[in-house]
Amino acid sequence: MDPNHPVGLYLAVPFCKAKCSFCNFASDAFAPQRMDAYVDRLCTEVSLARDAAAAKCAILARTADSIYFGGGTPSLLSSEQFRRIFTTLGGHFDLADNAETTIECAPGQLSDETLDELLRQGVNRISLGVQSFLDREAAAVGRLHTGKECESEIQRLRSAGIAEVCLDLIVGLPHQTENSWRESLQRAIASGVTHISVYMLEVDEDSRLGREVIEGGARYGAAAVPDEDTAAAWYELGCSLLEAAGVHQYEISNFSRTGHESRHNSKYWRRQPYIGFGLDAHSMLLTDGGAVRFQNTDDLDSYSQDRGPLTVMPRSKVPTAEYLTREAAFEESLFLGLRMSVGVDIAVLRHDYGDLLERVIPSVKEIEAAGLLTVKDGWMRLTQSGRMASNEVFSRLLIAEAVEA
Numbered sequence: 001m002d003p004n005h006p007v008g009l010y011l012a013v014p015f016c017k018a019k020c021s022f023c024n025f026a027s028d029a030f031a032p033q034r035m036d037a038y039v040d041r042l043c044t045e046v047s048l049a050r051d052a053a054a055a056k057c058a059i060l061a062r063t064a065d066s067i068y069f070g071g072g073t074p075s076l077l078s079s080e081q082f083r084r085i086f087t088t089l090g091g092h093f094d095l096a097d098n099a100e101t102t103i104e105c106a107p108g109q110l111s112d113e114t115l116d117e118l119l120r121q122g123v124n125r126i127s128l129g130v131q132s133f134l135d136r137e138a139a140a141v142g143r144l145h146t147g148k149e150c151e152s153e154i155q156r157l158r159s160a161g162i163a164e165v166c167l168d169l170i171v172g173l174p175h176q177t178e179n180s181w182r183e184s185l186q187r188a189i190a191s192g193v194t195h196i197s198v199y200m201l202e203v204d205e206d207s208r209l210g211r212e213v214i215e216g217g218a219r220y221g222a223a224a225v226p227d228e229d230t231a232a233a234w235y236e237l238g239c240s241l242l243e244a245a246g247v248h249q250y251e252i253s254n255f256s257r258t259g260h261e262s263r264h265n266s267k268y269w270r271r272q273p274y275i276g277f278g279l280d281a282h283s284m285l286l287t288d289g290g291a292v293r294f295q296n297t298d299d300l301d302s303y304s305q306d307r308g309p310l311t312v313m314p315r316s317k318v319p320t321a322e323y324l325t326r327e328a329a330f331e332e333s334l335f336l337g338l339r340m341s342v343g344v345d346i347a348v349l350r351h352d353y354g355d356l357l358e359r360v361i362p363s364v365k366e367i368e369a370a371g372l373l374t375v376k377d378g379w380m381r382l383t384q385s386g387r388m389a390s391n392e393v394f395s396r397l398l399i400a401e402a403v404e405a
């Protein structure tokens with residue numbers, strides 16, 4: 001890959017009006033003063049990005065072709081805070097003419113004033129965290145919107161001139177039924193959005209709902225969470241209904257109308273360089289002959305209080321930097337590539353990692369025989385069953401460990 005490939009910029013904004021019961025992200029409800037201090041820190045980090053990259057011997061291109069504000073709920077930032085961030089970004093990066101700029105937004109939590117500022121700053125994509133169009137399901141997990149409000153928000157953003165309006169749905173929510181899941185999908189399709197992400201409810205120790213389900217409790221609607229097999233069947237149903245409506249699956253969790261795939265998120269699966277700023281933000285930059293991954297602290301106090309380059313933080317707070325071995329880079333090319341429906345170009349993999357590919361061929365054949373993967377016309381792809389069992393497939397293809405810096 002061209003070492004000066006344009007970079008993608010990710011900015012984490014970890015603030016929300018209220019914490020959803022299923023959420024396992026580094027985000028929470030905080031006082032407005034914290035948001036202002038956070039924006040200061042974020043701008044400082046952007047202005048020190050080249051020093052941070054140089055300290056890791058990483059290449060940071062001057063040109064950026066995507067910006068993604070993720071959360072949290074970035075739409076809660078004020079117009080002035082967005083202006084400050086965009087001005088800082090503009091001072092340190094040249095934005096490509098056709099850049100994709102995305103803001104994640106909770107329906108009903110974007111003021112007219114902020115929306116005007118976003119349009120002035122060239123934001124062309126807004127991703128709405130709908131999760132469900134059914135009021136009972138949304139309320140059960142702490143979402144603060146109704147299905148009708150989501151539909152009006154989509155219309156409002158379109159009328160205001162946002163070119164790409166996208167939304168997220170979750171399958172496996174408390175109280176969801178096959179019919180209610182169909183209704184959410186149908187309302188998402190009917191809304192005319194260009195991109196829909198479908199996530200399976202994650203049941204883990206990092207969310208209130210997840211812990212309650214694991215412990216067999218009933219709080220947060222835990223007793224009304226569909227079982228894993230049912231949710232998996234509904235995910236497959238969602239894939240078929242979306243495909244039939246012309247919203248094609250291009251990645252395990254992502255569906256779009258043709259030509260509306262997320263360019264920023266595609267960088268993650270194509271192993272193109274990106275740098276993340278803010279709480280718990282991850283980065284992957286190219287080095288001379290390889291790549292390095294690093295991530296920021298997920299502790300808001302540590303992040304906000306430090307005023308210097310993250311690379312000179314005390315050891316306990318230094319973001320871990322992992323220089324990828326050739327084996328690790330091969331595994332990433334395989335696993336990330338297989339997440340995409342287009343799959344992995346075997347000729348490219350063979351060109352870059354022929355010897356390593358040979359080592360996994362016996363496993364590939366076994367996985368193919370189990371119906372989880374296909375090898376056809378020079379491309380390796382997961383089947384629909386393979387997507388449902390992707391973690392199992394990837395674990396059977398593991399060959400190496402990365403080296404800690």
Ligand code: SF4
Pocket residue numbers: 015016018019020023024025027071072073106129
């Ligand atoms: S709005 Fe998003 S980031 Fe915030 S708590 Fe809910 S799911 Fe988590």
